[in-house]
Structure formats: structure tokens, C-alpha cells
Amino acid sequence: MPWYLYYALKQLFPSKKVISYFSMISIIGVALGVSVLIIVQSVMNGFGENIRRHLAKTHGDIIIYSSEGLLQDWGGLFEELSSDKSIKQVSPYIESILMVQSEFSTAFPYIRGINVRNSGPNDLALPIDEFIVAGSYESLNDETIFLGVPLADKLNVNIGDSVALYSPKLLEYLTEEEWLFPKEFVVAGLLQTGSPKVDENLVIGSLGGTQDLLEAENEITGFLIKLWNEDERAIESTKALLQNRMGDYEESLLVKNWMDMNADLLFILEQEKMVISFIIIFIILVASFSIAVALTLSVIRKTREIGLLNALGAESWQIALCFCLQGLFIGLVGSLSGIAFAFLVLENRDALFGAYLWLMNSNDVQFLGVYDLYSIPVKYLWKDFIQVFLLSLIISFSAALIPALKAAKLKPSEALRYE
Amino acid sequence: MSSKGDILISGKDLWKSFTSGDDEVSIIKGLDFSLAQGESISIMGDSGSGKSTLLNLLSGLDCLDKGSLKWKERSIDNLSSSTLSSLRRSFIGFVFQSFYLVPDLTVYENLYLSAKIGSKNMSRDVIHKRIKKYIEKVDLKDREQHSVTTLSGGEKQRVAIARALICDPLIIFADEPTGNLDDHSSKEILELLLSLVEIEKKSLVLVTHNSDFAQYTNKKLFLKNGTFYD
Numbered sequence: 001m002p003w004y005l006y007y008a009l010k011q012l013f014p015s016k017k018v019i020s021y022f023s024m025i026s027i028i029g030v031a032l033g034v035s036v037l038i039i040v041q042s043v044m045n046g047f048g049e050n051i052r053r054h055l056a057k058t059h060g061d062i063i064i065y066s067s068e069g070l071l072q073d074w075g076g077l078f079e080e081l082s083s084d085k086s087i088k089q090v091s092p093y094i095e096s097i098l099m100v101q102s103e104f105s106t107a108f109p110y111i112r113g114i115n116v117r118n119s120g121p122n123d124l125a126l127p128i129d130e131f132i133v134a135g136s137y138e139s140l141n142d143e144t145i146f147l148g149v150p151l152a153d154k155l156n157v158n159i160g161d162s163v164a165l166y167s168p169k170l171l172e173y174l175t176e177e178e179w180l181f182p183k184e185f186v187v188a189g190l191l192q193t194g195s196p197k198v199d200e201n202l203v204i205g206s207l208g209g210t211q212d213l214l215e216a217e218n219e220i221t222g223f224l225i226k227l228w229n230e231d232e233r234a235i236e237s238t239k240a241l242l243q244n245r246m247g248d249y250e251e252s253l254l255v256k257n258w259m260d261m262n263a264d265l266l267f268i269l270e271q272e273k274m275v276i277s278f279i280i281i282f283i284i285l286v287a288s289f290s291i292a293v294a295l296t297l298s299v300i301r302k303t304r305e306i307g308l309l310n311a312l313g314a315e316s317w318q319i320a321l322c323f324c325l326q327g328l329f330i331g332l333v334g335s336l337s338g339i340a341f342a343f344l345v346l347e348n349r350d351a352l353f354g355a356y357l358w359l360m361n362s363n364d365v366q367f368l369g370v371y372d373l374y375s376i377p378v379k380y381l382w383k384d385f386i387q388v389f390l391l392s393l394i395i396s397f398s399a400a401l402i403p404a405l406k407a408a409k410l411k412p413s414e415a416l417r418y419e
Numbered sequence: 420m421s422s423k424g425d426i427l428i429s430g431k432d433l434w435k436s437f438t439s440g441d442d443e444v445s446i447i448k449g450l451d452f453s454l455a456q457g458e459s460i461s462i463m464g465d466s467g468s469g470k471s472t473l474l475n476l477l478s479g480l481d482c483l484d485k486g487s488l489k490w491k492e493r494s495i496d497n498l499s500s501s502t503l504s505s506l507r508r509s510f511i512g513f514v515f516q517s518f519y520l521v522p523d524l525t526v527y528e529n530l531y532l533s534a535k536i537g538s539k540n541m542s543r544d545v546i547h548k549r550i551k552k553y554i555e556k557v558d559l560k561d562r563e564q565h566s567v568t569t570l571s572g573g574e575k576q577r578v579a580i581a582r583a584l585i586c587d588p589l590i591i592f593a594d595e596p597t598g599n600l601d602d603h604s605s606k607e608i609l610e611l612l613l614s615l616v617e618i619e620k621k622s623l624v625l626v627t628h629n630s631d632f633a634q635y636t637n638k639k640l641f642l643k644n645g646t647f648y649d
């Protein structure tokens with residue numbers, strides 16, 4: 001072991017103590033910076049991932065619809081899509097805005113009719129059964145509907161109650177003062193997708209029942225498609241392929257994936273992550289500043305020792321290396337313990353968060369429920385870890401560089417005189 | 420090896436001044452110096468007369484304003500600081516007034532560090548044996564694993580003497596080695612230093628305020644106004 005490595009190690013871990021005070025302070029500084037970075041990134045990733053998964057679930061992987069209204073002869077297209085190897089499920093659907101009236105209130109949600117006649121809950125492109133909080137999938141037929149929970153609350157109806165549905169056409173006739181009756185449907189189930197915005201406007205009916213209601217004999221709005229491979233890149237490339245094929249088939253057909261349909265939200269998420277990472281760089285800078293301060297103080301404190309090393313025959317570059325190595329060690333140990341600490345916090349996040357809410361005396365635990373995230377989501381990305389680790393090593397090393405050069409530049413005769 | 424009588428250090432017309440604020444103060448003014456193999460020289464002088472400055476110049480820790488300096492016939496005036504450092508390792512060992520031991524290290528580790536810096540090609544084993552040998556010579560066997568901060572002044576200076584000898588230099592520079600010690604330890608330390616220098620056949624430059632101590636050296640020099648008075 002060259003002497004400068006020996007000396008650097010002894011400075012950090014003197015034989016008679018476990019660790020020197022100054023190195024401990026710097027290590028804690030780095031560890032805190034690194035752990036904050038990792039905790040925030042992992043939670044951000046977790047939130048992002050949750051929101052994405054949720055969006056994918058409520059929108060289906062890919063949706064195909066016509067820019068010119070309803071599709072009439074869709075049987076061939078359905079067959080073709082169903083036989084595609086990359087496609088797991090194809091669900092024809094029909095969608096429209098409508099008016100719902102209960103004894104107490106009126107609302108204008110969207111209804112989506114799905115094909116329940118020959119398909120179980122697992123044959124649909126949307127996991128309807130996962131959203132059901134009351135009632136059962138089997139009870140959905142041409143005379144029944146499911147309502148989103150907030151919508152049912154607004155209409156003040158429950159399972160078994162009837163509501164009146166007015167299609168847009170019916171409303172048009174009514175303004176022409178024709179005497180027509182709305183269609184009565186029985187509420188057979190309540191749904192909660194997790195996002196209130198969706199649930200507030202959510203009516204699910206059977207395909208046939210909805211077609212009847214909308215006077216759209218065997219017509220559909222389009223297809224919801226679920227792929228075998230739900231990786232975002234796979235979804236993009238399948239979308240491109242489908243786009244080509246649909247273009248050949250019928251020019252008015254549009255192919256969109258869930259990312260397209262939520263482009264605004266995803267853009268905001270991306271922006272948010274970027275801004276937060278940017279802000280966090282400053283935390284790392286603060287931590288590295290603490291290394292620089294600690295090492296600078298140590299250079300000043302050890303000025304005479306540096307003079308002594310010179311007298312003993314040490315060369316300047318070796319002395320500089322001493323301090324850089326100390327910085328590197330601090331960075332290394334600090335980063336590793338920071339990562340460990342971050343893991344500890346993240347793995348116990350629910351308990352910690354609970355304790356935090358309790359301390360803050362917050363009755364507001366509800367707000368997390370909004371996005372169905374009773375537990376703080378976390379996603380570990382190795383890429384982030386490695387990036388943070390390298391970043392902190394580089395910064396620690398550079399932070400040590402200035403005091404190291406200062407030490408190397410000290411004139412031995414003056415260093416020895418230093419009081 | 421140099422035989423007794425070879426000139427180890429020779430300085431001709433050495434000059435050094437410092438600027439403090441706007442004033443330039445000349446400390447060493449055209450002084451000649453030479454040290455032979457096995458010779459011991461004591462330098463006395465008032466505090467602030469430039470004794471330490473002279474040692475720094477002679478050991479290449481500080482640079483001359485003017486003059487020429489040779490180590491064993493080799494001019495060191497234009498050497499780079501790293502060449503100087505590597506020459507110094509095997510040439511001069513230092514003992515300072517305030518010990519300058521590395522505080523967080525033990526006695527053994529202080530010697531080990533010095534040996535590691537001073538010798539590129541000593542094996543671990545050889546270093547270990549030398550450390551053991553010198554710890555015994557300065558009578559600190561039972562303190563070997565103690566942190567140097569727990570030692571008394573006299574003990575610290577004994578560590579420093581062992582450290583100065585560990586790399587087997589030709590010369591020992593002792594800058595007021597007893598300056599921080601009580602009378603009793605002073606005598607002890609000086610005797611130890613002189614006897615080791617004698618046994619190991621080192622040259623010695625001893626800066627001291629004590630004219631009794633100066634008696635023990637071959638030559639006495641008195642530094643005043645930047646030059647020597649005999």
C-alpha cells in the first residue's frame with residue numbers, strides 16, 4: 001500500500017477511534033444528499049408508474065375508431081384484428097354522451113357499451129371487473145347499467161334503483177316537442193376506476209343495450225385493444241403497424257394508444273420529473289460542499305503536518321492524492337450508506353408516513369386515496385442508482401480536489417511555521 | 420558510502436529575505452556553511468535570528484534568493500521540488516522543537532508512515548524490523564501501540580528521533596529539540612540524540628539555546644545579523 005493511501009485511510013479511520021469526527025460529518029452529508037435523491041426519484045418513479053398503469057388500465061392499450069362517426073360493417077375488421085398475433089383482446093364498444101335522470105338529480109355522463117354477451121370479464125380489453133365495487137359483472141345485460149361511484153352519489157341512486165337515460169337523439173326529438181319516453185335502466189353495479197374525473201362521468205352498459213338506446217343498430221364507435229406485450233415501446237410499435245394496416249382498410253380509421261390519449265398528463269409528469277431532478281442536483285451540491293468544507297478545514301488544520309510530510313520526503317502530487325483519496329472514500333462510503341439509508345426509508349415508508357401524519361395531526365389521509373394510492377408507490381430504477389452513485393463520487397472527488405491542490409501548493413517552510 | 424570527512428552539504432554566499440507587508444527583511448546575508456560526514460555542528464542565536472530559516476534552506480524546504488548549495492558535490496539549486504523531495508528522503512532526517520508527530524496515529528504508525536514515505540524499496544518486513552529496532556533504541560517498547568497524543572513531551576521527542584533515523588539518512592537536523600521540554604527531559608533527549616548520532620555515525624546539525632549542549636558538538640556557530648560569528 002503506498003503511503004498516501006495508508007495516510008488517507010488512517011485519517012479517516014484512526015486506529016484508536018472508529019472513525020474521525022470530520023470524516024463522519026462529511027460522510028453523513030453525502031449520505032443525506034444521496035438518500036434524498038434516491039428517495040425522491042424512486043417515489044417520483046413510483047407515482048409516475050402508478051399513474052401510467054392506471055391510465056393504461058382505464059383506456060386500454062390501443063383504441064381504434066373512425067373520424068367519421070359510427071362504424072357499420074365491422075365484422076371483417078373485428079376478425080382481422082382478432083387474428084393478429086400481437087393482440088390479446090379486441091372489444092368492440094360504442095360510446096356517447098347522454099343524460100341520466102334519477103328521482104333526485106340529472107347528470108350528463110358518457111355511456112360506453114361493451115360486448116358482454118359472449119365474453120367473460122377476462123375477455124375484455126378493459127378490466128371492468130377490477131373496477132366493480134358493488135354488484136357483479138354477470139348482472140350487466142341489455143336492461144342494466146353500471147355507474148361510477150361519484151356519479152351514483154350525485155344521482156343519489158344505489159344498486160337496484162332505476163334511472164332514465166336520454167340519448168342525444170332523443171333529446172333532439174324532445175326539443176321538437178315530440179312526446180317520447182326515455183329508456184329505463186336498472187343500476188346493477190357501481191364502479192371505481194380510481195380517478196374521480198373518470199368515475200364522475202362513467203356509465204357502462206352492454207353493447208346491445210347501448211346500441212338500442214342510441215338507435216345505432218349494430219353500429220359501434222370502435223375497438224378497444226389489449227396487447228400481449230404491454231411494454232410502452234411495444235405498444236408504440238404495434239400502433240404504428242396497425243396505423244398502416246387501418247389506413248389501407250379505411251382511411252377514416254384512427255389508431256391511438258393510451259399515451260396519445262393522455263399526452264397532456266404524461267407531458268406534465270415528464271416535466272415534473274425533470275424539474276425535480278434539477279432541483280435535487282442542488283442538494284447534492286450542498287452535500288459536496290460539505291465535503292469541500294470538511295477537507296478544506298482539514299487541510300488548514302493539518303498545515304503543519306503537510307509541512308512535515310514534505311520534510312519527510314513526500315512529493316506534492318502524493319500529498320494532493322492523499323486528500324483526493326479521502327474525498328473519494330468519503331464519497332464512496334457516503335454514497336453507499338446513503339443508498340442503504342434510502343432503502344431503509346423506502347421499505348418502511350408506510351410506517352414512517354403514518355408517523356408523520358400522526359405527528360402533523362392530519363386527518364387528511366384521504367387525499368392519498370384520491371388516486372387509489374393508500375400506500376406511497378415506489379419504483380426502483382437501477383439506472384437512477386448508478387447515476388446518483390457516480391455523480392456523487394465525481395462530485396466528492398472534485399470537492400476534495402480544491403483543498404488537495406491547496407495542500408500540494410503549500411510551501412513546506414511556511415507550512416512548518418504555521419501555528 | 421561517504422567516508423568520514425566527505426563534505427555532505429556545502430553552501431556558498433547564501434542569501435534569504437522575507438517580505439512582510441511592504442518591508443523586505445533580510446534574514447540570511449551571504450553566509451557560508453559546510454558539513455562533513457560524521458561531523459556535528461551546533462548553531463546558536465537569538466530567537467528570530469534565522470536559525471530555522473537556515474535549516475530550511477540547507478534542506479531544500481525553502482529556496483535561496485541567491486547563492487549556491489551542494490549536497491555531496493551535487494548542485495541542488497535548479498532541481499525540481501519532487502527531485503529534491505526524493506533526494507531528501509535518504510539524506511536528511513528532522514527533529515523539530517514541537518515534535519510534529521501525526522496526532523491520530525500510534526507510535527508504531529508514525530514510524531511506519533515515515534518509513535513508507537522515505538523508502539520506496541524497503542519491504543514490509545524490513546520496515547517492521549527497523550521500526551522494532553528503533554523503538555527499542557529510544558526505549559518506547561511498551562508505548563508502541565499507544566496514540567502519540569497520550570505521550571509526554573520527552574516521549575514524543577523520542578518518537579521523533581526514532582522517526583528521523585528510520586530511513587537511515589546521512590544527516591540529522593535537530594531544530595531546538597529540547598525547546599519544549601523541562602530540564603530533566605532535555606538532558607535525557609540530548610544524550611539520546613547525541614549517542615545515537617555517534618553510534619549510527621550520522622552528521623548532526625543542532626540548533627539550541629543551551630550553550631552547555633553546544634559543547635558536545637564538534638563545532639559551534641553563532642548566528643547573528645544573518646551571518647556566523649565563531
Ligand SMILES: Nc1ncnc2c1ncn2[C@@H]1O[C@H](COP(=O)(O)OP(=O)(O)O)[C@@H](O)[C@H]1O
Pocket residue numbers: 413414417437438439446464465466467468469470471472473
Ligand atoms: N516564511 C516567512 N515569511 C515571513 N517571515 C519569515 C518567514 N520565515 C521566517 N520569517 C522571519 O524570519 C525571521 C527568522 O525566523 P526563524 O528562522 O524562524 O528564526 P529562529 O528559528 O532563529 O528563531 C523571523 O523574524 C521570522 O519572522
Ligand SMILES: [Mg+2]
Pocket residue numbers: 470471472594
Ligand atoms: Mg526556530
